[in-house]
Structures are given as structure tokens and as C-alpha cells.
Amino acid sequence: MDSPDISRTIDAVWKIESPKLIAALARMTRGDVGLAEDLAQDALVSALEQWPKEGIPRNPGAWLMAIAKRRGIDHFRRNKLTDEKYQQVGYEMEARQEDATPDFDAALDDELGDDLLRLIFTSCHPVLSTEARVALTLKLLAGLTTEEIARAFLSTETTIQQRIVRAKRTLAEKKVPYEVPGGAELNVRLASVLEVIYLIFNEGYSATAGDDWMRPALCEDAQRLGRVLAGLAPNARSARPARVDGDSGIAIGGARRTQG
Amino acid sequence: MRFLMLVIPKGYDTAAPDRMPDAEAVRKMMKYNEDLANAGILLSLEGLKPPSAGVRISYDGPAPKVTDGPFAEAKECIGGFWMIQVKSKEEAIEWARRAPMTRGEIIELRGIHEMEDFPADVQAAAGFGEKFGKK
Numbered sequence: 001m002d003s004p005d006i007s008r009t010i011d012a013v014w015k016i017e018s019p020k021l022i023a024a025l026a027r028m029t030r031g032d033v034g035l036a037e038d039l040a041q042d043a044l045v046s047a048l049e050q051w052p053k054e055g056i057p058r059n060p061g062a063w064l065m066a067i068a069k070r071r072g073i074d075h076f077r078r079n080k081l082t083d084e085k086y087q088q089v090g091y092e093m094e095a096r097q098e099d100a101t102p103d104f105d106a107a108l109d110d111e112l113g114d115d116l117l118r119l120i121f122t123s124c125h126p127v128l129s130t131e132a133r134v135a136l137t138l139k140l141l142a143g144l145t146t147e148e149i150a151r152a153f154l155s156t157e158t159t160i161q162q163r164i165v166r167a168k169r170t171l172a173e174k175k176v177p178y179e180v181p182g183g184a185e186l187n188v189r190l191a192s193v194l195e196v197i198y199l200i201f202n203e204g205y206s207a208t209a210g211d212d213w214m215r216p217a218l219c220e221d222a223q224r225l226g227r228v229l230a231g232l233a234p235n236a237r238s239a240r241p242a243r244v245d246g247d248s249g250i251a252i253g254g255a256r257r258t259q260g
Numbered sequence: 261m262r263f264l265m266l267v268i269p270k271g272y273d274t275a276a277p278d279r280m281p282d283a284e285a286v287r288k289m290m291k292y293n294e295d296l297a298n299a300g301i302l303l304s305l306e307g308l309k310p311p312s313a314g315v316r317i318s319y320d321g322p323a324p325k326v327t328d329g330p331f332a333e334a335k336e337c338i339g340g341f342w343m344i345q346v347k348s349k350e351e352a353i354e355w356a357r358r359a360p361m362t363r364g365e366i367i368e369l370r371g372i373h374e375m376e377d378f379p380a381d382v383q384a385a386a387g388f389g390e391k392f393g394k395k
Contacts, residue, residue: 008348008350012347224300231300
């Protein structure tokens with residue numbers, strides 16, 4: 001390995017791959033965001049064990065996805081007798097695993113935009129408190145660890161951890177569907193997403209000299225999320241008659257200004 | 261933090277002024293560009309015409325001297341760039357690794373100076389405090 005510190009490289013790979021992984025896994029598990037994240041985390045643990053010894057695979061994203069899906073299938077097998085819904089999802093994941101041809105990557109890519117958008121709308125769902133939305137979004141879509149989120153928000157890891165656990169439980173209890181909202185709901189839901197992005201940006205922007213660098217870095221996380229949303233929202237518009245108004249564009253334009 | 265990912269294509273120093281990329285290479289590149297955009301890290305990107313279509317203005321003597329390309333002394337010439345915003349140098353390296361480059365090509369990563377990197381006097385000279393109201 002040519003990197004002096006492989007854990008930093010794995011961390012970088014994780015930041016790149018985890019939102020995609022979780023977004024796709026959440027679709028495969030029929031919107032169980034909590035389980036999707038657990039499966040992705042399992043894959044990360046395997047990577048942390050294996051990559052330092054074996055080197056980073058040529059296609060780390062596909063590697064992580066393969067492990068996560070295998071874990072998913074194991075999970076559903078264990079729960080086979082207890083839950084019929086899970087049983088069906090397990091079969092579906094297994095079927096997909098079997099036709100893991102090179103086309104699989106392409107198919108995953110085709111759906112990636114939609115999956116990411118679904119994940120954004122789910123983790124920013126108004127059923128969650130604002131702070132829960134913020135923490136969950138940073139965890140699932142920005143690839144931050146709970147420790148990093150705690151540092152950024154001058155909080156403790158336990159608090160953030162609990163906030164995220166509760167948020168995931170609420171999503172499950174309220175049976176929040178894993179979808180991009182349409183029609184009149186879209187504007188309300190988009191406002192909820194933009195609020196989260198704005199709050200993340202603002203928290204970073206209010207950092208002062210001497211603060212942990214995670215704090216000002218929140219501005220970059222917010223900008224990144226804003227760009228993802230701005231890039232994907234037109235797809236939502238073309239796929240549905242509902243109108244996505246220009247708000248997201250304005251938010252992004254405003255966010256840019258910190259880059260001096 | 262922002263990085264400029266500079267592409268140094270093979271033989272661009274001697275490429276004809278009207279050289280065009282082939283369709284297949286462009287297709288692969290578009291896919292990669294889309295990945296960068298989907299990740300929310302892409303700020304801008306451009307492809308540059310060959311140096312033979314460029315001009316150099318050098319400031320050796322009393323007056324600037326204008327020279328048409330190609331430039332014999334330049335060996336590694338930039339063919340294009342992406343400007344990305346990522347969380348770490350490692351992340352920029354990982355993105356560069358994913359680029360659809362062909363054998364013999366090079367990507368050079370260059371970090372962008374952010375205002376916060378500069379010492380106080382440089383920040384003051386740039387009017388950073390007044391402009392942005394930051395401490």
C-alpha cells in the first residue's frame with residue numbers, strides 16, 4: 001500500500017461510498033434505513049479488518065456492497081421464521097446477489113440518483129425533530145461518524161448516538177416510506193431538507209477561531225449536500241408533474257459565498 | 261478543502277492545435293463527471309485546447325514577450341481540470357484513483373490556498389476580515 005496511513009484512506013473511501021451504499025441498501029431492505037446503515041457499517045468493519053492486510057480493492061464500492069448484501073441475506077435468513085415481510089426481502093436480495101453480473105454496477109448507478117434523493121428526503125423527514133434530522137443526515141449522507149458529529153455540535157458522542165438511534169426508530173415506527181414525495185407534499189418536504197442543509201451550514205459558519213476544525217467543516221458538508229440535492233432535484237421534477245421550485249438553487253448559491 | 265485535479269495527457273505537448281478527444285473517452289469521462297456531481301464535490305471542470313493552440317506571455321525582459329505555442333521546453337502539459345471540494349487529501353486521492361485515465365496519463369492534485377491558511381497579515385492584506393466578518 002502506497003499510503004502511509006491506510007486508516008485515513010479507508011476513512012476517505014467510506015466518505016465516498018457510504019451514502020451510496022446506505023441509499024441502495026435502504027431500497028433493498030424496503031426502506032429500513034436503520035438496517036441499511038447497520039449492514040453498511042458491517043461492511044466497513046470488514047474493510048477495516050481486511051484492507052490493511054490485503055490492500056484496498058480495485059472497486060471498493062462494489063466490495064463493500066457485496067459484503068453488506070451478504071450480511072443482509074444472513075440477517076434475513078436468521079429472521080426467516082419470525083417475519084414474513086423480511087423473508088420476502090431476503091429472497092429478493094438473494095436473487096439480486098445471484099445475478100451480480102458486471103451489469104449490476106451499471107444498474108446500481110442508474111438507480112443511484114433516485115436512491116440518494118430518497119435517502120435525503122427520508123433522513124430529513126418532518127416526523128423527526130430538527131436536531132434529529134441534522135444528526136441523521138450528517139451520519140447517512142455526509143459519512144460523518146457519531147464522534148465527528150458530536151465534536152462539530154459541541155455535544156457528547158452518547159447524546160448524538162441516542163439521537164440517531166431514536167431517529168431511526170421513529171422512521172420505522174411511523175412507517176415513513178422510502179420515497180421521493182410527489183405532488184403538493186414535495187414543496188413541504190423540500191423545505192424540510194433545505195432547513196437541515198441551512199442549519200448544518202449555519203452551525204459551521206458560527207464557528208469561531210480555535211474551535212475544533214470539525215465545526216467550520218460543517219459548511220463544506222452543507223455545501224456538498226446542497227449540491228447533491230441541486231443536482232438530483234431536476235430528476236425529481238422530470239419524473240413527476242410536481243414542481244420543484246428554485247429554492248434549492250438559491251440556498252446553494254448562498255452557501256458558496258464562504259469560499260473566499 | 262478544495263483541490264484542483266490537473267490532467268496531464270500523454271503527448272499533449274506536441275498535439276496538433278485541432279486535436280479532439282475520441283467519443284469513447286468522452287463517454288467514460290462523462291460518467292466520471294456524473295459520479296463527482298452526484299457526490300456533491302464537483303465545483304467546476306474544463307478541458308483545455310492543446311498548447312499548440314495556446315500563447316505564452318513571458319516576463320523576462322523589460323517588456324512582456326508573446327510566443328505562440330507549441331512550447332518546446334514544456335513537457336508535461338495540462339489537458340484539463342476538475343475543481344473539487346472534499347474533506348481530506350486522502351479523499352481527493354481516492355477520487356483521482358477512480359478517474360478513467362489511460363496508460364501514460366497523469367493526474368496532479370494541487371490543494372487550493374483557502375483564506376484561513378494564510379497568516380493574519382496576508383488575510384488582512386486581502387481584506388478578509390472586513391469582507392467576511394470572520395474572527
